[in-house]
Amino acid sequence: MVKIFLDPGHGGNDPGTIGNGLQEKDLTLAIARELQQILESNYKDVNVRLSRTKDRTVSLNQRTSAANQWNADYLLSIHINAGGGEGFESYIWRGNFNGKSRTEKIRSVIHRAIIDEMNWRDRGEKEANFHMLRESTMPAALTENGFIDNEEEAEQMKTKQWIKKVAIAHANGIAEAINLNEAESSDAPKPEEGAFYRVVCGSFRKLKNAKERKYVLNKKGFQSFLSPYHEEETTYYRVIVGSFQNKSNAEDRLKELQNIGFDCFITVFEE
Ligand SMILES: [Zn+2]
Incomplete structure (x- = not known):
């Protein structure tokens, strides 16, 4: 790395x-x-x-x-x-x-x-x-x-x-x-597909809690942004710590966060 x-x-x-x-x-x-x-x-x-x-x-x-x-x-x-x-x-x-x-x-x-x-x-x-x-x-x-x-x-x-x-x-x-x-083309979607691998570190129903997670991540040196996610009638605020066109870079970020105790996962985001 x-x-x-x-x-x-x-x-x-x-x-x-x-x-x-x-x-x-x-x-x-x-x-x-x-x-x-x-x-x-x-x-x-x-x-x-x-x-x-x-x-x-x-x-x-x-x-x-x-x-x-x-x-x-x-x-x-x-x-x-x-x-x-x-x-x-x-x-x-x-x-x-x-x-x-x-x-x-x-x-x-x-x-x-x-x-x-x-x-x-x-x-x-x-x-x-x-x-x-x-x-x-x-x-x-x-x-x-x-x-x-x-x-x-x-x-x-x-x-x-x-x-x-x-x-x-x-x-x-x-x-x-x-x-x-x-990056090998096999592990990255073509840019025109507009797909991104997002590393999600927390999904909250309360915006306040999502903001708090964002703050804690920032203290640890990770920039993040919030993105609303709708599931049936409920809106969740996801805390995104990196959006990558290259999957292995998303996986590296995920590992980095897991190593310091954050429970995160990767989702594919289409533009
Ligand atoms: Zn200058």
């Missing part, structure tokens, strides 16, 4: 860079969510966690603590640039540390994959003393994806295709750099 920690930069009362009607925090979140979906759907034995899954304030310390406590294998922090310019640049930590050559190698592969896919102007593979890179205990990189104050680039950023393309570019790079195995 490879654990990848994605960090959508900024959020909540920190918008990051702003320009052309866009806010960095929205773009980084959209890219990270799309990237998570691509990685979990297309690759085997990969577990992705985000430092935030919605527009909320998370400190830099909270972000690196979450990645370190989870013991992630790789950390990728996603940002959008500003200040007059165009194109793409990436960062690793400037300091001297154990395993720097491996960190450098992984970043290089990701950097090149992104430049190739996006056809971006290459601003270089750089080093800096950023908190996310310095305080994380696993190999880490930070990407700066275009300039929000560049009118031409901002126009593209406003489209869903751009978000998706940036996410695919990152996924290709990560997969190549850390040798992710592609």
Whole structure:
């Protein structure tokens, strides 16, 4: 199991860079969510966690603590640039540390994959003393994806295709750099079938109880969402801890939850 920690930069009362009607925090979140979906759907034995899954304030310390406590294998922090310019640049930590050559190698592969896919102007593979890179205990990189104050680039950023393309570019790079195995088509339904394997951790008649379970799961580091389920006249609130196109990823999540004492099961959800 490879654990990848994605960090959508900024959020909540920190918008990051702003320009052309866009806010960095929205773009980084959209890219990270799309990237998570691509990685979990297309690759085997990969577990992705985000430092935030919605527009909320998370400190830099909270972000690196979450990645370190989870013991992630790789950390990728996603940002959008500003200040007059165009194109793409990436960062690793400037300091001297154990395993720097491996960190450098992984970043290089990701950097090149992104430049190739996006056809971006290459601003270089750089080093800096950023908190996310310095305080994380696993190999880490930070990407700066275009300039929000560049009118031409901002126009593209406003489209869903751009978000998706940036996410695919990152996924290709990560997969190549850390040798992710592609999911065999036999254990995943075709995307057009619109079927998802959902990991359900609790089904409650009272919404309040479902919310409480969601809270407890969150404390243990699992993001979840509630989904109403109708059985005859009764509505149940199911707590969903992951929705996967790939069955073995759903099974991995299930095992992870069972190991810490949650009673969960998998259902197939059709869109
Ligand atoms: Zn930023």
